[in-house]
Every structure is written in structure tokens, then in C-alpha cells.
Amino acid sequence: MTVSRRDLLRTAGLSSVALGLAACGRGFGGGGSxxxxxxxxxxxxxxxxxxxxxxxxxxIWLRKNPGVTVRTEYQDSGPYKDKLATRFAAGDPPDLMMMxxxxxxxxxxxxxxxDIKAQNGAVDVSAxxxxxxxxxxxxxxxxxxxxxxxxxxxxVNRSTADRYGAEIPDGNTWSxxxxxxxxxxxxxxxxxxxxxxxxxxxxxxxxxxxVRQQGEDFYTADGRxxxxxxxxxxxxxMFNELRAEGAIPPAxxxxxxxxxxxxxxxxxxxxxxxIIPTNNFAANQAVTGGDLAxxxxxxxxxxxxRGQSIDTPALWSVAAASKHPKETLSLLSFLINDPEASKxxxxxxxxxxxxxxxxxxxxxxxxxxQVATDYLLALQKEELPRAYTYPPGSSAIAASxxxxxxxxxxxxxxxxxxAKAFMEAGRKALGK
Numbered sequence: 001m002t003v004s005r006r007d008l009l010r011t012a013g014l015s016s017v018a019l020g021l022a023a024c025g026r027g028f029g030g031g032g033s034x035x036x037x038x039x040x041x042x043x044x045x046x047x048x049x050x051x052x053x054x055x056x057x058x059x060i061w062l063r064k065n066p067g068v069t070v071r072t073e074y075q076d077s078g079p080y081k082d083k084l085a086t087r088f089a090a091g092d093p094p095d096l097m098m099m100x101x102x103x104x105x106x107x108x109x110x111x112x113x114x115d116i117k118a119q120n121g122a123v124d125v126s127a128x129x130x131x132x133x134x135x136x137x138x139x140x141x142x143x144x145x146x147x148x149x150x151x152x153x154x155x156v157n158r159s160t161a162d163r164y165g166a167e168i169p170d171g172n173t174w175s176x177x178x179x180x181x182x183x184x185x186x187x188x189x190x191x192x193x194x195x196x197x198x199x200x201x202x203x204x205x206x207x208x209x210x211v212r213q214q215g216e217d218f219y220t221a222d223g224r225x226x227x228x229x230x231x232x233x234x235x236x237x238m239f240n241e242l243r244a245e246g247a248i249p250p251a252x253x254x255x256x257x258x259x260x261x262x263x264x265x266x267x268x269x270x271x272x273x274x275i276i277p278t279n280n281f282a283a284n285q286a287v288t289g290g291d292l293a294x295x296x297x298x299x300x301x302x303x304x305x306r307g308q309s310i311d312t313p314a315l316w317s318v319a320a321a322s323k324h325p326k327e328t329l330s331l332l333s334f335l336i337n338d339p340e341a342s343k344x345x346x347x348x349x350x351x352x353x354x355x356x357x358x359x360x361x362x363x364x365x366x367x368x369x370q371v372a373t374d375y376l377l378a379l380q381k382e383e384l385p386r387a388y389t390y391p392p393g394s395s396a397i398a399a400s401x402x403x404x405x406x407x408x409x410x411x412x413x414x415x416x417x418x419a420k421a422f423m424e425a426g427r428k429a430l431g432k
Contacts, residue, residue, distance in 0.1 A: 038068045038324050040331065043087075044098035044314070045080040050348045057344040061334045068327050088112055093319035095328040099144050104136050104315055105223065106392040108143040114318040114325065115141040122329035124337050127354040129380045131310040131387065136317070138389055144315030145336050148350025149376050150279040151311050152205050154179075154197075154295040157288055160272040164189035166196070171295025175302040176238065183247035186272045195249045198265050199275040201239045202405030204398045205311070206275055210235055212385050213303035223391030225426045229419045236408045236415035243409075251409045261287050278375055279313055279350040282368035294371055309387040310380060313350050351376040396429035 044054070051074050058070055073094075075083055081103060087093050093112065107113045116123050123145060125133055136144030156168050166185045169178045183196025199206055207227075208218045214234065217226040242248045254265045261283040265271045276284055278294070285292050297308055316335065322328050335341050339360045342352045347369045352358040355377065362373050404422050407413040413421065 038327050040068065040070045040096065040324055040328055041073070041094040042070055042096040042331070043073045043075070043084070043094045045075050045077040046348070047074075047076075050074070053345045053348050057335065057341040058331075060338070060340050060344065061331055065327070065330070070331070088319075091321075093321055095319055095322040095324060096332060097317055097319070098147065099136075099315040099317040101135070101312065101315065102390040102394040102398065104144055104317065105138060105389045105394075107317070108138050108141075108389075109392065112320050113143040114320045114322065115143060116145065116318065116329075116332075117142050119325070119329055122326070123333040127337065127356045129310065129355065131380065131384060132312075132353045134386050134388075135310075135312050136315050136389065144317040145332060146312035146350070146353040147314045147316050147335075148279065148312060148347065149310055149353050149380075150277050150313055150350040150372075151308055151376065151379060152209065152275050152297060153278050153281070153375060154199075154273055154297060155266070155276055155281065155284055155292045156273040156295060157266065158291045158293055159289060160194060160269075161186065164194070164272075166272075168293055169295075171293065173301045174295070174298050176298045179298045180242055180245060180247045183242070183273065184245050187246040192246065194269065195253070195271045196247050197242075197273040198248050198254060198271040200405070201236060201408065202402035203275075204394075204401055205277075207235060207401065208387075209297050209307035209309075210238075210299070211307070212309070213299045213305065213307035215304040217385070217388065219388045219391060219394070221388055223389075223430065224432050225397075225423070225430060227423075227426075229423050232419035232422050233415045236405070236418050239405075239408065240415060251411070277313065278372045279347055281372040281375075282347070282366060285368045290368075294375055306382075306384055308379065309384050310376070311387055312353070347372065355380060391430055393429035393431065397426050400425035400429065 044050070051072070055072065058072065062068065062070065081100065084097060088107070099107065104113070118141070125145070128145075132146050132149060133142060135146050136142045154171065158168065161168050164186045166182055166189065169182055179197060186194060186196035201207070211218045211227045211231050214231045216228060216231055220226040239248070243250060249271070254270060261267060261280060264274065264284070264287075266274050266284060267287040275297070281292070281294055300306055300308060316332055318325065318328050318332065336352075337354050337357065339357050342357050342361050343364055347365065351373045352361065358373055358377060362370055365373060400422060404413070404418045404425070408415060408418045
């Protein structure tokens with residue numbers, strides 16, 4: 001029998017595996033006590049590099065807060081969601097935790113996350129933009145603070161474009177047609193050794209931007225599916241057209257590549273351009289020879305309205321049942337608002353949500369991280385659509401999109417059939 005995260009949250013009495021009180025450990029299971037004083041438990045997903053940088057920031061805070069210790073635990077992103085659900089089901093939630101955008105609404109609706117807005121200013125958000133605060137807002141409450149900000153962007157390998165005589169379009173004004181023309185030119189000039197671009201029809205972040213450009217919101221403020229069947233059809237049709245023109249690779253051309261920058265088709269030299277999260281810009285530069293241009297998504301000035309928004313790789317949320325809310329909120333405020341904290345963590349979780357902190361630390365960042373920071377700082381000064389909190393069921397929607405997009409790619413479904421199937425799956429997932 002398969003047990004879902006929702007079942008875990010409903011079920012009482014589940015036990016978790018105690019992993020002791022190591023200062024920092026991979027995997028987390030809760031349990032234990034500090035044996036005196038105040039001990040906080042902080043969990044996130046990520047690798048050893050992120051853990052090292054996070055610990056460097058914590059060391060600064062701990063020196064300023066004698067008598068407090070922090071037990072930190074991290075986990076790979078895949079099993080993180082289920083492990084976190086188990087902790088809550090066992091009545092042993094972490095004090096401070098990394099929260100996924102597609103999970104925050106589910107936890108908030110169950111009343112297990114703290115409303116940070118109601119904590120009498122314990123976390124200063126005065127330097128955060130409204131779009132940043134809105135990322136974890138439900139009504140007039142907010143249940144998390146962005147651990148950093150990012151969005152998606154199109155990266156183009158300048159060296160590859162030059163090699164095949166392709167002029168890179170103006171990334172601030174280009175259209176989807178401009179992308180097709182540019183990408184097709186590289187594919188033809190290379191004799192299909194390199195395809196001009198690649199981005200995934202089955203990636204929700206890409207679709208959400210496209211849908212906004214059509215004048216719709218993928219999710220509405222009240223947690224419903226706002227995209228129309230017509231827009232979904234147009235999305236799948238665009239990929240069929242790009243593939244038929246040779247602007248993007250044929251079905252099955254890019255398979256079995258991992259998710260890391262090193263394993264990407266861009267790094268492998270299979271394509272000249274792709275969509276990436278902006279907090280991955282430096283990593284992609286490192287594996288492609290350092291000659292990438294970072295452009296906005298096509299269509300931002302040519303469609304019905306803007307599509308890009310300010311997003312976050314993850315939120316910091318606080319358990320409503322935290323035994324040490326004062327200290328936990330103090331730690332959260334430090335991570336968001338202290339320049340020294342962000343200097344220590346760098347942009348591993350995106351550009352600092354506090355715009356003043358982002359500007360303050362920019363001079364000490366690498367040149368590539370500065371590019372991504374400038375990109376985010378510029379976007380925050382513009383009038384952008386709001387990114388609504390993902391409703392419960394959004395994980396199932398994302399999974400359906402991946403499956404249905406593959407059906408279109410291999411021509412087992414037409415765009416119209418796929419759009420209809422997606423709308424049905426989406427409404428079922430949301431129960432609305």
C-alpha cells in the first residue's frame with residue numbers, strides 16, 4: 001500500500017528515527033533533548049556545500065546568542081518531503097524548516113505552521129518587496145519567508161552562437177517567434193550537431209510564465225486552476241511547432257540526463273540555449289566555459305501581459321508548535337536581514353530576499369552571482385504579476401504535466417487531447 005504525505009499528516013502516532021544530537025547531519029528524524037539550555041532544530045534539503053555555508057552563518061548567530069544551540073540536519077531533495085511529513089505526523093516538527101512552494105499551503109491549511117505576520121514584528125520584513133512577502137501569503141497571513149529569490153531565465157552560450165553565425169536577440173524584448181528563428185538558425189548551421197534551444201513543456205515553472213503571458217493565472221488567489229484549455233493547447237502546439245522546425249531537439253534526443261548543471265544538455269554541448277533557475281546561473285557558467293548570456297523569457301513585451309515573477313527556491317517556515325518561538329524567530333530574522341549571514345551563505349538559496357542586503361553583499365559575490373543578483377534586483381523594480389501560493393494538490397498537477405507533455409512529445413496525444421486531459425487531471429488534483 002502506498003502512503004501519501006497527506007496520509008502521513010493525518011495519521012497520529014507515527015514514530016521517526018532518532019539520529020542523535022550531532023551538530024549537523026544528513027537525514028533527519030527528530031527526537032532527543034538538549035540536556036539543558038535552548039536547542040533549536042533546523043532542517044533543509046541540499047548538499048554538503050550548502051550545509052557548510054549554512055553552518056558558517058549559524059556560527060555568527062550562535063556567537064551572538066550564548067546559551068542557544070542549533071541541531072541542523074539536511075536531506076536530499078527527493079526524500080525530504082516525506083521525512084518532513086513524518087516529523088509532523090509524529091508530533092515532533094522541526095523549529096525552523098525549509099518549505100517547498102508546493103507544500104506550504106497544505107501545511108498552513110492544517111494549522112501546523114506559524115503565522116509570521118502575527119508575531120509582533122519578530123521578523124523584520126520591511127525591506128522585502130510585496131512580491132517576495134506574497135510568496136507564502138494566504139489571505140492576510142504569511143507562513144514563510146523566502147530563503148532567497150530567484151526566477152527563470154534563458155541562458156544562451158555566446159560562443160556557440162558566434163560559431164554558427166547566430167545573433168543573440170535582445171533578451172528584454174524578444175518574442176517566442178524570435179526564439180524560434182534564433183534556435184532554428186543554429187540547428188541548421190550546425191547540421192543538427194547542436195540544436196538551438198531546449199526547454200521542457202513538462203516543467204511547471206515554464207508553463208506558469210507562458211500562461212500569465214496569455215492573460216491568465218495558472219493558479220488563482222483562491223487556490224483554483226486559472227489556466228484555460230485554450231492556453232494549454234497553445235502551449236503544447238508551440239512545442240510541436242518548435243520541434244517540427246528543428247528549433248528544439250526531436251523527441252527522445254535528450255534522455256537520461258541528470259538534473260545537475262554538469263549533466264545538462266547545455267554542458268554536454270547538445271544545445272545552445274535553455275531555461276534555468278537564476279540561482280543556478282553560476283553553476284551553469286562553470287560547466288560551459290563561462291560565456292553565457294542571461295536573458296529574460298521570450299514574450300515579456302510581445303504578449304498580453306508580463307509572465308515572469310519573483311519566485312523562491314524555498315521558504316523558511318516555523319512550526320506553530322515550536323517550543324522556542326522567540327529564539328527561532330530571531331534566527332529567521334538574522335538569516336533574512338543580516339548582511340553577514342548572506343555573505344556566509346552566498347546565493348546558494350538564491351538572491352537575498354532583503355533588497356538592501358542583496359545590494360550590500362553584491363561586491364563580494366563572484367562575477368556570475370552578480371549577474372544573477374542584478375537580474376533579480378532589476379525585476380523587483382518592475383510591475384510584475386503576483387506568484388500565488390500553490391494549493392494542495394499542486395504536486396499531482398506537476399506530475400500530470402510531466403506525463404502529458406511526454407505524450408505530446410512522442411505524438412501519442414494531440415495538443416488538444418493533451419490540454420483536455422491536463423485540465424481534467426488538474427481539477428481532480430485540486431478537488432475543485
